[in-house]
Amino acid sequence: MNAIVALCHFCELHGPRTLFCTEVLHSPLPQGAGSGDISGQNEQAEEEEGGIQMSSRIRSHSPAEGASADSSSPGPKKSDMCEASGCRSLAGGHPGYVSHDKETSIKYVSHQHPNHPQLFSIVRQACVRSLSCEVCPGREGPIFFGDEQHGFVFSHTFFIKDSLARGFQRWYSIITIMMDRIYLINSWPFLLGKIRGIIDELQGKALKVFEAEQFGCPQRAQRMNTAFTPFLHQRNGNAARSLTSLTNDENLWACLHTSFAWLLKACGSRLTEKLLEGAPTEDTLVQMEKLADLKEESEGWDGSEEEEKPSSQPDVVEGQELSKSSPETSLVPDCNSWNVAHRRLSVFRSLRHMRQVLGASAFRMLAWHVLMGNQVIWKARDRDLVQSAFDVLRTMLPIGCVRIIPYSDQYEEAYRCNFLGLSPHVQIPPHILSSEFAVLVEVRAATRSSLYPTLFDDEQSLNKYEFVVTSGSPVAADRVGPTILNKIEAALTNQNLSVDVVDQCLVCLKEEWMNKVKVLFKFTKVDSRPKEDTQKLLSILGAAEEDNVKLLKFWMTGLSKTYKSHLMSTVRSPTSSESRN
Secondary structure (H helix, E strand, O other): OOOEEEEEEEEOOOEEEEEEEEEEEOOOOOOOOOOOOOOOOEEEEEEEEOOEEEEEEEEEEEOOOOOOOOOOOOOOOHHHOOHHHOOOOOOOOOOOEEEEEOOOOEEEEEEOOOOOHHHHHHHHHHHHHHOOOOOOOOOOEEEEEEEOOOEEEEEEEEEEEOOOOHHHEEEEEEEEEEOOHHHHHHOHHHHHHHHHHHHHHHHHHHHHHHHHHHHHOOHHHHHHHOOOOOHHHHHHOOOOOOHHHHHOOOOHHHHHHHHHHHHHHHHHHHOOOOOOOOOOOHHHHHHHHHHHHHHHHHHHHHHOOOOOOOOOOOOOOOOOEOOOOOOOOOOOOOHHHHHOHHHHHOOOOOHHHHHHHHOHHHHHHHHHHHHHOOEEEEEOOOHHHHHHHHHHHHHHOOHHHOOEEEEEOOOOOOOOOOEEEEOOOOOOOHHHHOOOOEEEEEEEEOOHHHOOOOOOOOOOOOOOEEEEEEEOOOOOOOOOOOHHHHHHHHHHHOOOOOHHHHHHHHHHHHHHHHHHHHHHHHHHHHOOOOHHHHHHHHHHHOOOOHHHHHHHHHHHHHOOHHHHHHHHHHOOOHHHHHHHO
């Protein structure tokens, strides 16, 4: 965790002062830092937090030179320091402490003050605020303050018993400073519990010393019997004692270094970033609906004892593909195609592969018809080839817009499927061949003069085929086309993008345009706005061109039933009608 933990003290002579701080170093130590261990022992601490076991292995107490408070350091001047080390933690010339975390190669360095001037200023300001204006009621407890410029601070103020101090106690605080406000707020419960434990240990040690001193020489009675002296004279003669004296612990600073270093490591380990899924996409909703429909159908088949009559037409469901090789229709998805998936991948592997095989102009014509919702017909002997082509082309459409009959012995109307695979001998009606709402891809055996060069070292290369793409409405080369088609082609031609990256681009592009479809659906179908307003909306959406409008209307058929019913039930309300009027 990129933070600084510091112990601060309110001195009666000099005001708030920083006694001890621990910071995190991700880079090598400054020149002159020592590497020898004083104790040579490993400190291990384990903590159960939120069901997650965390451990910190820290090699502690390595001296770090440059940590002493000399005249060249950014700390306060020697003339400002209290006598008897009241404002000093480490003695002059003390090298400080360094702990090495071998797991992350991070060093935790403890000094009286940070060596960096900017960090010193930040810690100094946080110290002053924690012991002056930023205090909770009762002057003892946790509080949060800060800003973007000087960092955010978690501060816990507390009192330490001192038989020689005014009121028999002195004021301290432990502060945690970092620039990430959200992270620090989320760490509040953890920091509060662990810092409270450190404070309780300090207060417990100091209370034992205080009770022993009071038992030997009660200060309250002695003060009451002493003649009155001016306040200033008494204050100048009563310098603050060091914290090691108040707790009678010579290893206090080494222990605090270990506690602060573990606190920084444990607090940084307990919170991790997690990618949160947002609202389900339209493809996810459609898939869930189709799975539910299939489950209901299967339950109906299991509970029915009557024999079902064979149907002469294949039932095609959005996002599913049903094979038809005879007049009787199989209502079960073609499982054989999945068994040869490894073979189909060697036929058409991706949109980029298909574009290289068909050519740029032929691929653009085919992709245009796919995006517009026109019927795409493939005639070939190789079923795996046709299936691989449909698997690649369907990635450009939302699942709800996909209706596939992968292979059939007779022509099927466009309302039943927009992807149709046919055997070579099937006759296609002449009006379909001349229609502008259909495109035909014929796969023929390539002659020797028209053999394709081998583009990929596949087990089943495509150099033995010739692909002829025809349509009653060919797409002109200079036609602008839908915006999403131009973006898809730009991604496919960019060789710096891998196939996986292109797939993610397709997902993002589909989501972008499905959001526009949702807005248009609500605007036209639910709110029933006039055509003038609809045209203005299309201009705002950047989809006022003819091809973009056709694409949006086709993709509107791919919206999930869940989304449509939700809009119909919630948007049409008296409140919305009154506000519109």
